[in-house]
Amino acid sequence: MGNCKHPGCKELGTHTWALVPVCVEHRKAIKLETKQYYLRKISYQMRTNYMGIMPLIPWSRKE
């Protein structure tokens, strides 16, 4: 099992978000951000935890 893919995070990637290994805390943070984003409480750019792993999400890559 690899580490959490969030930049600078040394925790074990025991969970996943969009197939990317993340630790339990980052998964929680990203889930909260996503919820707030869809409720329009935060902007897309404010999803900093999500942004951290976004380059690793297979379908987020632009060809």
Ligand SMILES: [Zn+2]
């Ligand atoms: Zn983490």
